[in-house]
Amino acid sequence: MNTQSEIIEYIQEQFSCSKVIKLEKIQTLWSGYGEISRYQVMVQDGAKNIIVKSIVPPNVPTHPKGWQGDVSHLRKIKSYQVEANWYQDYASTLSRASQVPHCFGVKSFAIDHPRHESSIILLSDLDASGFSVRKQHLSVDESKVCIKWLAIFHANNLQDNHLASWPKGLWATGSYWYLATRQNEYHAMQESNVKSAAYKLDDKLNRCRFKTIIHGDAKVANFCFSADLSKVAAVDFQYVGAGCGMKDLVYFMGSCLSEHDCQESYEELLEYYFSQLSAALQSRLDSCEIIEEWRPLFFVAWADFQRFLLGWSPEHHKINDFSSAITQRGISLVN
CATH class of the missing domain: 3.30.200.20 (Phosphorylase Kinase; domain 1)
Incomplete structure (x- = not known):
């Protein structure tokens, strides 16, 4: 020890x-x-x-x-x-x-x-750097500072047709719930159209053309806020690796917003993310092409995380009517 x-x-x-x-x-x-x-x-x-x-x-x-x-x-x-x-x-x-x-x-x-x-x-110590506030739940407006952080973070490493060896030293597939490392949870799932679509959802995300380095565990508990909530820093990079930025976005939103806020504002927040991503890219890549590919993957990524929850903790509070409806939209895009 x-x-x-x-x-x-x-x-x-x-x-x-x-x-x-x-x-x-x-x-x-x-x-x-x-x-x-x-x-x-x-x-x-x-x-x-x-x-x-x-x-x-x-x-x-x-x-x-x-x-x-x-x-x-x-x-x-x-x-x-x-x-x-x-x-x-x-x-x-x-x-x-x-x-x-x-x-x-x-x-x-x-x-x-x-x-x-x-x-x-x-x-x-982020507390000493002015990021001493921790939050468990956020309003829609409060969530935007974290979404902006994610967009800038993703823009920093966005790749078009990346090398097979990228990103060296990190997870080849970022996030802690991706299917290849969650076979026990997959086999524990009850039979459903989510389970039937699991490999298609995983493949759709893994085969996207535009990939970045994602945080992989971007829940609100892994963000540290300034006193006025206008600035934010992130911690806990154990599951950082290659992937579609939508995986971070859906996981973050589900971690801090109520079901009602997700239902009412997910489209607004998705558009806000893309506006910040485009601004951060500064024409390095064609943001229109990225958005065209990633927008439907929002639903696929949501369904992919729901797949994990259904095996890992089927009574989890994040499995709600909104999440299930979004999951069905994601499944419809891969079937």
Whole structure:
């Protein structure tokens, strides 16, 4: 495991400082795979707070919904390796409009090391950078700052006919729910037209011409807001990888908007996303062609996530009348 003394020693090594204090544990990682904590580092110009993500897989993994097992374990381990790669190799390429934590260092172990599944990631403290507010639900207007963040993030890496090796070090298919890694959940689904269409939905998304690097877990809980909610930064890049930007958009909307707001405003928010995407592209690619391809994929992406929920947690509150209606529209586009 990453002991307290090992974490402090690594922080001291990275910051060339002698005094490090653990201020608080912020949260335990999903299924008990470590923790996120806040530390204070004494540097030349005074005290500095940083965030430490310490990954230590449990001896006996558990899952709140009973999905523990080798497949789940290996997916999580790869996700932390992907996140480290993203912070080290990709985060610095983002524009200032796509705020993310700065990475001060990653400590990992060689594949033949007995602790090769453990790691330590040192990140800047977004609270100290003016992003101290967390939200669980948003109004339609409040959601637009995150949608703008996603559009700019997607524009930064949008590709037309990308290389097969892209994006190196990240997931070949971004998001934590894509079908190839969720076979247990697929087989647990009741027979339905959603299950029958699962592979067609997956194929439609994976074969799109225009792809970008998607966040892959863009729920509202992974956004940090300024006090007036006018600015936002994102965290938790474990499932970042190649894909259609609609996957991030539908997942984000479902995570923070009520069923009523989704029903009344999804078209408005979809148009807002495309307007921000077009502006951020600055004619680098033909936004009209991207929008023409991605607009119907909004419904396909929604149906694809509903497919995951129906296997993973069939009683989930996100499975509602609106979501089911959008899912049927997505299925009609692939049948």
